[in-house]
Amino acid sequence: MHSQEHVVIIGAGIIGATSAYQCLEAGLRVTLVEPEQPGDEQAASFGNAGWLSSHSVLPPATPGAWKHVPKWLTDPLGPLAIRWKYFPKALPWLTRYLQAASNYTKIERTAVALRSLLAGAPGLHQEMAEKAGVGHLIVRTGLLHAYLSKEHFEQDAKAWDIRRKEGILWKELDAAALAELEPDLDRRYTFGVLVPETGSCRNPGAYTAALITHAQARGAQLICARATGFRIEQGALQAVMTDVGEIPCDKAVIAIGARSKELARLAGDKVSLESERGYHAVVLAPEVGPRIPTMFADRKVITTPMEHGLRVAGQVEIAQTDDTPDWRRAEILRKHLVALYPKLPADLPTDRITIWMGRRPSTPDGLPCIGLASGCGDIIHAYGHGHVGLVGSARTGRLVAQLASGVQPEISLAPFSPQRFQSHV
Numbered sequence: 001m002h003s004q005e006h007v008v009i010i011g012a013g014i015i016g017a018t019s020a021y022q023c024l025e026a027g028l029r030v031t032l033v034e035p036e037q038p039g040d041e042q043a044a045s046f047g048n049a050g051w052l053s054s055h056s057v058l059p060p061a062t063p064g065a066w067k068h069v070p071k072w073l074t075d076p077l078g079p080l081a082i083r084w085k086y087f088p089k090a091l092p093w094l095t096r097y098l099q100a101a102s103n104y105t106k107i108e109r110t111a112v113a114l115r116s117l118l119a120g121a122p123g124l125h126q127e128m129a130e131k132a133g134v135g136h137l138i139v140r141t142g143l144l145h146a147y148l149s150k151e152h153f154e155q156d157a158k159a160w161d162i163r164r165k166e167g168i169l170w171k172e173l174d175a176a177a178l179a180e181l182e183p184d185l186d187r188r189y190t191f192g193v194l195v196p197e198t199g200s201c202r203n204p205g206a207y208t209a210a211l212i213t214h215a216q217a218r219g220a221q222l223i224c225a226r227a228t229g230f231r232i233e234q235g236a237l238q239a240v241m242t243d244v245g246e247i248p249c250d251k252a253v254i255a256i257g258a259r260s261k262e263l264a265r266l267a268g269d270k271v272s273l274e275s276e277r278g279y280h281a282v283v284l285a286p287e288v289g290p291r292i293p294t295m296f297a298d299r300k301v302i303t304t305p306m307e308h309g310l311r312v313a314g315q316v317e318i319a320q321t322d323d324t325p326d327w328r329r330a331e332i333l334r335k336h337l338v339a340l341y342p343k344l345p346a347d348l349p350t351d352r353i354t355i356w357m358g359r360r361p362s363t364p365d366g367l368p369c370i371g372l373a374s375g376c377g378d379i380i381h382a383y384g385h386g387h388v389g390l391v392g393s394a395r396t397g398r399l400v401a402q403l404a405s406g407v408q409p410e411i412s413l414a415p416f417s418p419q420r421f422q423s424h425v
Ligand SMILES: Cc1cc2nc3c(=O)[nH]c(=O)nc-3n(C[C@H](O)[C@H](O)[C@H](O)COP(=O)(O)OP(=O)(O)OC[C@H]3O[C@@H](n4cnc5c(N)ncnc54)[C@H](O)[C@@H]3O)c2cc1C
Pocket: 010, 011, 012, 013, 014, 015, 016, 033, 034, 035, 036, 038, 039, 042, 043, 044, 045, 046, 047, 048, 049, 050, 051, 052, 053, 225, 226, 227, 228, 255, 256, 257, 258, 259, 277, 278, 279, 280, 313, 314, 358, 359, 360, 361, 382, 383, 384, 385, 386, 387, 388, 389, 390, 391, 392
């Protein structure tokens, strides 16, 4: 491998950004292809909850989750929505999604794989952010799970046992300790779990953009274009094709999040990927709020103090990637927020709220696709991180650089094989 190897990274979300960072570290020449402003609203990386949750090792579904689906779908404040006209198309993915978490043996296998990807991620992000001049965006105060009662926490015991097996430690807080830590929180929440090894990002979009700017300062080229395919000759990659022409290169990385399926197919792999749409609402200049980013198991929302306001994020909406947003989902989040922090005004004026919809790139088993393409070993898959793309991007970038340099990856990539869906897509 010589220093002139040229890698084209397609997509400048957080996965493309960390991949660019690490490919430059590895001495590769880097070109990024992105049709929009990096880290802007089109990217899931813009509006996520900012959790650097190295303990998020469980797949989103749990055994028996299907039993709750009818209730969630009919609850006006529920966490799940399906656009019924899209339902038949999404059904195979949905079935596999529930099957992947149908028993705890499967879930433990997923947890081992995810832990190998996520362990140490907050520190890796801290290091990259500091090098990119935005160290202040990463905070290491841990993450909090708030429960209505200790009994509710105990209903989640299996999940926490799996985390314990993966070496994850936490601190349990009784009502008094929780109220002391989070004085503005609704007092109906009487039990907390604080996970100290984790962290959060106070502006994920700005962090993504800063990593790209940093990569440019180190010599990476950013081309404003949409990738459309590959020119492959005798099994070797010649160029990435875009709507503004071809970019000759030695290697390419598919990192376009929820839109990766078609490029993956052109690289020889049929992958199971859906956009699991989510929403956020941000209250500007909030009167009160959490000190530590908090997840509420009963409401399935996360509240995070951000650089520019208080963000509440969540919701899973299964719909066609480009269907119009259903802004009632963001309104649901706002309602949760004012219920959680009762000192927030119930009638917040609309000019103090911003809302957003984004697309989680989700595989049915909750594991990303990271590995070489079947159709051409010069093409690298790096997408499908679902609910953990921000935290998971740190090690993913390193793995991409290792694959692009022909170096043995630092963890086993077998669980993340892009070919694992071949038999059933
Ligand atoms: C509501 C919500 C909350 C979340 N909370 C968290 C959290 O707290 N912690 C966490 O770890 N994860 C979280 N996630 C998940 C996380 O945001 C995603 O997994 C992650 O951002 C995916 O990053 P990406 O780079 O793969 O995709 P994206 O960020 O979507 O970036 C893909 C980029 O590719 C570009 N692109 C698309 N097509 C092309 C093309 N043909 N050619 C070139 N470029 C193209 C797009 O313009 C875009 O900029 C959350 C997601 C949502 C929706």
